[in-house]
Amino acid sequence: MxxxxxxxxxxxxxxxxxxxxxxxxxxxxxxxxxxxxxxxxxxxxxxxxxxxxxxxxxxxxxxxxxxxxxxxxxxxxxxxxxxxEPADLDHVDIEDYARTYPFTYSSEEIPDLLRSIERQHLDPRRQIDSWARRFVGTGQTDTLTLLSDMTTAIRREFTYVARAEKGTQTPIETLERRKGTCRDYAMLMIEAVRALGFAARFVSGYVYNPTAHDQRLGGGNTHAWVRVYLPGSGWVEFDPTNGIIGNRGLIRVAVARDIYQAxxxxxxxxxxxxxxxxxxxxxxxxxxxxxxxxxxxxxxxxxxxx
CATH class of the missing domain: 2.60.40.2250 (Immunoglobulin-like)
Structure with missing residues (x-):
C-alpha cells in the first residue's frame, strides 16, 4: 500500500x-x-x-x-x-458465465454498456477484427487469457515511440506501422476488444515504478491504458504499453468512452x-x-x- x-x-x-x-x-x-x-x-x-x-x-x-x-x-x-493499493491478475474474479469467451453481458448490465461496446473507428477491410480474432481459439477461450494475451502481444510485438505532437493514430495506422505511443496502443486495444463484443473505455492517468525492479514505459508525462468490463470484477485495467494487467503502477485520473473526452x-x-x-x-x-x-x-x- x-x-x-x-x-x-x-x-x-x-x-x-x-x-x-x-x-x-x-x-x-x-x-x-x-x-x-x-x-x-x-x-x-x-x-x-x-x-x-x-x-x-x-x-x-x-x-x-x-x-x-x-x-x-x-x-x-x-x-x-x-x-x-495495487491489485493484479490474482484479484480478477469473473462470473462463471463470463469466464470463457464468447459470452453475453447480462440484461441488467447491457443497457449501460452499449456505448462502450460500439466501435469508434472505421475498419472497412476488417483488419482490426482479423487481428483481434488471432487471440480467440477454436471453441471456447478463457476470457482473461484472451485479454492478457492481447495486452502482452502489443507490448512484445510493437515498438513504443514517444510522440509530443497532438493527436492519435487510428487503430489501423498503429496496426500497420507496428509502433506508436501509449495512447495509440490504448485505442488499438479498445477497438480490438470491442470488435469481440467487450465493453472497453479509455483511461488517462499516470504510471510509476512500484519497485526498483519495475521499469514502466510512458513515465514523465500522462499515460494511457484500457479498462474492460468483466462481470464479477467490473472494470479491469489493461496497459498494453507495459503489458500490465491490474492497476499495479497505474493511477487513474480520467475514464472516458473516447480519448477526446479525457x-x-x-x-x-x-x-x-x-x-x-x-x-x-x-x-x-x-x-x-x-x-x-x-x-x-x-x-x-x-x-x-x-
Missing part, C-alpha cells in the same frame, strides 16, 4: 501577452477503493478570476478556470498526495498569430511515506479545517 507524491506541471509560453479563454483541467485522480486522495492542490499562474469544479458524465473531477488578464506564460501546477488540459487563447511558443509537461511520481500523525498540543486551540 504505497503512499505517492505526484507532481504534474504544464507550462505554455507566448512571445507576448495573450488573453485566455475558459480552460478545462482534468488532472485530479479519481477517488476509489484502490486509490485514496490525501491532499490535492492546483495552482494556476496567472491567477484565474474564477475556478469551479464539476463531475463530468463519467464521474471525472474537472476544474473550469476563467481569466480576466493577459499574460505571456500560463502554468498549471498540480500536486497530489495519495494512497494507492484530455488533461484544454482551452483557448487570443492574440497575434505566431504568439504561441511552446508547451512543456513535467510529471513526476515518487513513492513516499505516510502522512505525519497529528499531535495534540495541550492548552492550544485547534484551528478549524474544512
Amino acid at each position: 504505497p503512499f505517492l507524491n505526484l507532481s504534474h506541471v504544464t507550462t505554455y509560453t507566448y512571445r507576448q501577452p495573450v488573453s485566455f479563454g475558459e480552460h478545462r483541467i482534468m488532472v485530479r485522480p479519481r477517488e476509489s477503493y484502490d486509490q485514496h486522495l490525501l491532499s490535492a492542490t492546483l495552482d494556476i499562474e496567472p491567477r484565474p478570476s474564477d475556478v469551479r469544479w464539476l463531475q463530468d458524465v463519467f464521474g471525472n473531477a474537472v476544474a473550469i478556470a476563467t481569466f480576466d488578464r493577459p499574460a505571456a506564460r500560463l502554468v498549471f501546477d498540480s500536486r497530489i498526495h495519495l494512497m494507492h 484530455v488533461p488540459i484544454s482551452g483557448t487563447w487570443a492574440g497575434f498569430p505566431g504568439s504561441f511558443l511552446d508547451m512543456e509537461v513535467a510529471v513526476n511520481v515518487s513513492v513516499a511515506g505516510p502522512p505525519p500523525v497529528p499531535v495534540s498540543v495541550p492548552d492550544q486551540k485547534e484551528p478549524v479545517r474544512c
Whole structure:
C-alpha cells in the first residue's frame, strides 16, 4: 500500500501577452477503493478570476478556470498526495458465465454498456477484427487469457515511440506501422476488444515504478491504458504499453468512452498569430511515506479545517 507524491506541471509560453479563454483541467485522480486522495492542490499562474469544479458524465473531477488578464506564460501546477493499493491478475474474479469467451453481458448490465461496446473507428477491410480474432481459439477461450494475451502481444510485438505532437493514430495506422505511443496502443486495444463484443473505455492517468525492479514505459508525462468490463470484477485495467494487467503502477485520473473526452488540459487563447511558443509537461511520481500523525498540543486551540 504505497503512499505517492505526484507532481504534474504544464507550462505554455507566448512571445507576448495573450488573453485566455475558459480552460478545462482534468488532472485530479479519481477517488476509489484502490486509490485514496490525501491532499490535492492546483495552482494556476496567472491567477484565474474564477475556478469551479464539476463531475463530468463519467464521474471525472474537472476544474473550469476563467481569466480576466493577459499574460505571456500560463502554468498549471498540480500536486497530489495519495494512497494507492495495487491489485493484479490474482484479484480478477469473473462470473462463471463470463469466464470463457464468447459470452453475453447480462440484461441488467447491457443497457449501460452499449456505448462502450460500439466501435469508434472505421475498419472497412476488417483488419482490426482479423487481428483481434488471432487471440480467440477454436471453441471456447478463457476470457482473461484472451485479454492478457492481447495486452502482452502489443507490448512484445510493437515498438513504443514517444510522440509530443497532438493527436492519435487510428487503430489501423498503429496496426500497420507496428509502433506508436501509449495512447495509440490504448485505442488499438479498445477497438480490438470491442470488435469481440467487450465493453472497453479509455483511461488517462499516470504510471510509476512500484519497485526498483519495475521499469514502466510512458513515465514523465500522462499515460494511457484500457479498462474492460468483466462481470464479477467490473472494470479491469489493461496497459498494453507495459503489458500490465491490474492497476499495479497505474493511477487513474480520467475514464472516458473516447480519448477526446479525457484530455488533461484544454482551452483557448487570443492574440497575434505566431504568439504561441511552446508547451512543456513535467510529471513526476515518487513513492513516499505516510502522512505525519497529528499531535495534540495541550492548552492550544485547534484551528478549524474544512
